[in-house]
Amino acid sequence: MGVIREQGQKAKAASEEMALLSTEEKNSLLHKMSECLLDDMDVILLENEKDLAQGEKNGLSAALLDRLRLTPDRIKGMANGFQQVASLKDPIGETIESWERPNGLQIDSIRVPLGVAGIIYEARPNVTADAAGLCIKTGNAAFLRGSSSAYYSNKAIVQSIHSALQAEGITTDAVQLAKDTSREAASEMFTMNDYLDVLIPRGGAGLIQAVVKQSSVPVLETGVGNCHVYIDDTADKDMGIAIAVNAKTQRPSVCNACETIVVHQSWFDQHGTELVRALLEKGVDIRGDQAVQHVHEQVKPATENDWKEEYLDLIVAVKTVEHAKEAVSHIKKYGTGHSEAIITETAENKQLFFRHIDAAALYHNASTRFTDGDEFGFGAEIGISTQKLHARGPMGLKALTSSKYIVVGSGQIKE
Amino acid sequence: MGVIREQGQKAKAASEEMALLSTEEKNSLLHKMSECLLDDMDVILLENEKDLAQGEKNGLSAALLDRLRLTPDRIKGMANGFQQVASLKDPIGETIESWERPNGLQIDSIRVPLGVAGIIYEARPNVTADAAGLCIKTGNAAFLRGSSSAYYSNKAIVQSIHSALQAEGITTDAVQLAKDTSREAASEMFTMNDYLDVLIPRGGAGLIQAVVKQSSVPVLETGVGNCHVYIDDTADKDMGIAIAVNAKTQRPSVCNACETIVVHQSWFDQHGTELVRALLEKGVDIRGDQAVQHVHEQVKPATENDWKEEYLDLIVAVKTVEHAKEAVSHIKKYGTGHSEAIITETAENKQLFFRHIDAAALYHNASTRFTDGDEFGFGAEIGISTQKLHARGPMGLKALTSSKYIVVGSGQIKE
Numbered sequence: 001m002g003v004i005r006e007q008g009q010k011a012k013a014a015s016e017e018m019a020l021l022s023t024e025e026k027n028s029l030l031h032k033m034s035e036c037l038l039d040d041m042d043v044i045l046l047e048n049e050k051d052l053a054q055g056e057k058n059g060l061s062a063a064l065l066d067r068l069r070l071t072p073d074r075i076k077g078m079a080n081g082f083q084q085v086a087s088l089k090d091p092i093g094e095t096i097e098s099w100e101r102p103n104g105l106q107i108d109s110i111r112v113p114l115g116v117a118g119i120i121y122e123a124r125p126n127v128t129a130d131a132a133g134l135c136i137k138t139g140n141a142a143f144l145r146g147s148s149s150a151y152y153s154n155k156a157i158v159q160s161i162h163s164a165l166q167a168e169g170i171t172t173d174a175v176q177l178a179k180d181t182s183r184e185a186a187s188e189m190f191t192m193n194d195y196l197d198v199l200i201p202r203g204g205a206g207l208i209q210a211v212v213k214q215s216s217v218p219v220l221e222t223g224v225g226n227c228h229v230y231i232d233d234t235a236d237k238d239m240g241i242a243i244a245v246n247a248k249t250q251r252p253s254v255c256n257a258c259e260t261i262v263v264h265q266s267w268f269d270q271h272g273t274e275l276v277r278a279l280l281e282k283g284v285d286i287r288g289d290q291a292v293q294h295v296h297e298q299v300k301p302a303t304e305n306d307w308k309e310e311y312l313d314l315i316v317a318v319k320t321v322e323h324a325k326e327a328v329s330h331i332k333k334y335g336t337g338h339s340e341a342i343i344t345e346t347a348e349n350k351q352l353f354f355r356h357i358d359a360a361a362l363y364h365n366a367s368t369r370f371t372d373g374d375e376f377g378f379g380a381e382i383g384i385s386t387q388k389l390h391a392r393g394p395m396g397l398k399a400l401t402s403s404k405y406i407v408v409g410s411g412q413i414k415e
Numbered sequence: 416m417g418v419i420r421e422q423g424q425k426a427k428a429a430s431e432e433m434a435l436l437s438t439e440e441k442n443s444l445l446h447k448m449s450e451c452l453l454d455d456m457d458v459i460l461l462e463n464e465k466d467l468a469q470g471e472k473n474g475l476s477a478a479l480l481d482r483l484r485l486t487p488d489r490i491k492g493m494a495n496g497f498q499q500v501a502s503l504k505d506p507i508g509e510t511i512e513s514w515e516r517p518n519g520l521q522i523d524s525i526r527v528p529l530g531v532a533g534i535i536y537e538a539r540p541n542v543t544a545d546a547a548g549l550c551i552k553t554g555n556a557a558f559l560r561g562s563s564s565a566y567y568s569n570k571a572i573v574q575s576i577h578s579a580l581q582a583e584g585i586t587t588d589a590v591q592l593a594k595d596t597s598r599e600a601a602s603e604m605f606t607m608n609d610y611l612d613v614l615i616p617r618g619g620a621g622l623i624q625a626v627v628k629q630s631s632v633p634v635l636e637t638g639v640g641n642c643h644v645y646i647d648d649t650a651d652k653d654m655g656i657a658i659a660v661n662a663k664t665q666r667p668s669v670c671n672a673c674e675t676i677v678v679h680q681s682w683f684d685q686h687g688t689e690l691v692r693a694l695l696e697k698g699v700d701i702r703g704d705q706a707v708q709h710v711h712e713q714v715k716p717a718t719e720n721d722w723k724e725e726y727l728d729l730i731v732a733v734k735t736v737e738h739a740k741e742a743v744s745h746i747k748k749y750g751t752g753h754s755e756a757i758i759t760e761t762a763e764n765k766q767l768f769f770r771h772i773d774a775a776a777l778y779h780n781a782s783t784r785f786t787d788g789d790e791f792g793f794g795a796e797i798g799i800s801t802q803k804l805h806a807r808g809p810m811g812l813k814a815l816t817s818s819k820y821i822v823v824g825s826g827q828i829k830e
Contacts (some may be wrong), residue, residue, distance in 0.1 A: 016747075020770065101792055105781055112773065114803050193627070197803050212608070239826040246574040246828035294502055332431075337574055355435065358527065366520055366713045366824025375829070376820075388529050388612050388817035389633040390805040402803035405791075406769055409781025411654040413661035414790070 003179050008143060011116045012171035015141035019113045023090040026137055027170070030086035032164040033136075034079040037129070040160040041075050047156035048125070055149055060123075063253075068123045068150055078129035078157075081380070082236040085133040086378045091397050094137045097185035097241060106408040110399045113139035115197035115227040118189050119146045119382075120211060122203035125153040131200075132161055132175045134382050138400040141174045142195065147183035197402075199360030202383055205310070220391060220399065222383035225255035225338030226310045227368045230327040230353070232344035233264040239342045239365060241278050247341065247367045248316050249282040255384060256339045256361075259310055260317040262327045265291065268320050273349045277355040279316060288318040307334045309396045328356050335359060340369035340384055360386060418594050420605045421560060423610030426531045429588035430556035434528045440583070441552055445501035447579040448551075452544070456490050462571035463540070470564055478558075478668075481539045483565055493544035500548040503794045506812050507554045521823040526816045528554035530612035532799075533604050535560045535626060535643040540568040546615075547576055547590045549797050553815040555703035556589045558611065560604060563596035574746040596819070605630040608759040612817075617798055620725070632810035635806060635814065637798035640753030641725045642783045645742040645768070647759035648679040652686045654780060655758045656693050662756065662782045663731050664697040670799060671754045671776075672788040674725055675732040677742045678705065683735050694731060703733040723748045739764040743771045750774060753801055754783035775801060775808035 048070040051082045096109040119131045135142035146154040162172040200220045201211040231240040246256035273295045289300040304316040321327045341352040341363035361371040374382025378396025385391045392398040423793045461786045463485040511524040534546045550557035559567040577587040616626040617765035627636040646655040689709045702717040721732040736742045776786040780808035788796025793811025800806045806814040
């Protein structure tokens with residue numbers, strides 16, 4: 001048995017112990033993890049330096065190095081994260097539904113942990129802490145497969161978590177970092193159905209698709225968002241511009257950022273120039289159809305590919321349409337079912353949009369940037385699901401749970 | 416593009432139409448389907464004869480031929496099924512949760528269809544009707560891949576459903592039977608993520624494992640049940656025997672039937688002979704440990720394999736244990752997480768069992784045979800999930816739904 005399967009087997013055994021922890025035990029552990037992380041800050045920063053030095057040697061981009069970099073503030077942020085998760089309501093043991101059958105059987109559906117969650121992620125070491133915290137609160141074991149480029153940082157964080165587990169008398173197998181960070185080892189996780197109950201890939205489209213295509217373990221697909229903001233003819237001018245600019249520029253690198261702005265022709269005739277200027281002022285590179293190109297020389301022509309692309313950058317496609325239905329058709333054709341917004345004062349068009357578009361989150365007069373566990377009030381987030389099974393949209397603690405039926409009888413047999 | 420992908424593409428387009436149907440339209444269609452099925456009874460029976468003749472020629476077992484056989488009563492049963500599904504509450508459009516954020520955003524989680532459900536199943540033609548009815552009620556398109564051994568029967572049933580769809584002015588692409596019933600065509604469905612939102616395999620362990628292992632489309636795993644009845648020392652004698660016999664013999668071929676009876680030694684010392692006799696009287700072949708072999712000459716020795724096997728037949732393994740914890744360990748080791756029962760008068764042992772065993776359904780003083788959509792009061796069932804994501808245990812209409820978030824604002828942007 002390879003090292004990855006051995007680790008998986010240990011995680012499965014640990015998950016049984018985790019499932020039996022009380023809320024108090026889990027919260028006490030999370031507070032201890034917070035404490036240990038602050039105590040271990042110097043070691044973690046030193047180990048992080050090793051990854052950064054190696055990354056520079058390997059020619060990682062400035063953006064990737066920034067994601068990889070830990071600072072005292074970022075470590076404090078992780079420690080606070082543990083405390084925040086401790087403060088959330090424990091979903092485990094909750095009675096989801098309860099009813100009695102005519103034959104007297106009493107049926108309760110009870111929320112239980114999933115078991116072992118496998119998280120496969122890229123360079124950001126904070127995912128190590130976030131995922132561990134969420135798995136612990138939900139009574140799951142966490143099997144973490146971080147990028148080899150963050151190996152020393154992840155190892156230091158997990159060692160710190162292990163000292164907390166030891167201090168609380170809980171097996172360190174509950175939070176494990178994959179000892180083998182090769183691609184083959186990741187592939188082995190894809191088929192460890194005996195030991196893993198779910199795989200959650202977090203990272204770029206390539207990683208996510210590899211997991212979705214190759215995994216026999218059930219996957220929670222996160223990620224790709226070709227999100228739209230549609231500005232209808234009755235949209236308030238200032239609101240339309242503010243939301244479009246916010247959805248595009250407030251943080252362009254994330255999945256809920258807007259990639260295409262669709263605008264009703266008559267609104268664009270009146271306010272198009274102002275919208276384009278507002279975007280240009282924020283440094284946005286605009287690719288537009290002919291009407292959009294006409295209002296400013298810096299607008300480049302949009303190609304078919306621009307309607308499809310998730311830029312994750314300060315680039316936006318802008319398309320004008322003759323009516324709301326055309327906007328809906330465009331979004332249905334090119335959207336990825338993540339987050340879509342309509343800005344309108346017309347109830348009918350709002351309903352048209354809500355009824356005909358199928359996405360994890362639909363917005364009326366608000367920015368797509370709100371598709372986020374914190375913004376939804378979940379307190380924490382393991383990712384944003386873009387699939388339809390199990391969980392859709394921001395995933396908080398409940399997405400890391402399953403249920404079991406408890407049936408109490410008095411001798412009932414099936415006739 | 417192959418014929419299967421073409422069909423998938425059409426199903427996806429049809430699913431958008433299905434999602435917009437009102438409850439009244441869906442119920443009217445289901446009643447029409449019921450009517451058409453009765454009208455088309457003669458044709459369906461004739462086509463079924465073709466499959467039966469071919470099956471006999473191919474040497475199908477009597478049991479398989481029985482599953483394949485349609486009778487006027489079975490067709491009436493399918494027609495009644497459509498009416499029953501029409502009478503169930505429509506889950507689509509239901510508000511699952513609703514809350515307001517401090518910034519004034521109003522968030523609603525709304526139940527929506529999954530899209531296209533692919534059902535891959537073996538010889539029973541009634542699955543064609545059942546699955547179509549459940550998919551229609553939940554606003555999904557159904558892509559049905561039945562066994563080639565039931566091709567003519569399935570085709571006749573789908574043609575009958577098509578005449579109902581036509582009469583109601585709904586596209587016949589909403590319910591499609593795979594035109595190619597080769598293995599390769601089924602494999603093609605496994606990776607049609609663009610067109611299929613879920614795959615539900617219904618049949619033997621081989622079929623289910625093939626789908627789980629090879630599919631990149633999310634799967635609802637159904638099926639394998641190595642179910643246990645544990646009779647504790649305080650169990651009532653008559654209740655223990657009645658439940659064990661019922662769970663084993665009432666319908667041995669189904670996944671919620673009991674495969675191993677675990678018995679506390681002191682209960683067995685008093686009532687073991689009676690339990691064994693009651694099982695033998697029902698024609699059950701018993702494989703027992705030494706204590707069990709002692710009470711009757713017809714008991715054969717159990718091997719390690721007997722604790723593992725899902726017999727799906729009139730065979731049972733019987734094991735004695737010294738205490739409830741040993742029973743729990745045995746069930747944890749060999750159970751498949753389907754349905755497990757404890758018969759006891761001791762609250763402590765009931766709690767031990769409920770707390771330590773992780774399965775879709777746990778029973779106290781009742782037969783495992785109740786793990787069933789009808790018995791749970793769901794009115795209909797698409798299968799029994801043995802996985803932990805999305806749905807666990809009997810799956811009714813809700814298992815064929817997803818959700819979307821509707822967020823209504825007044826110009827909120829992310830700070």
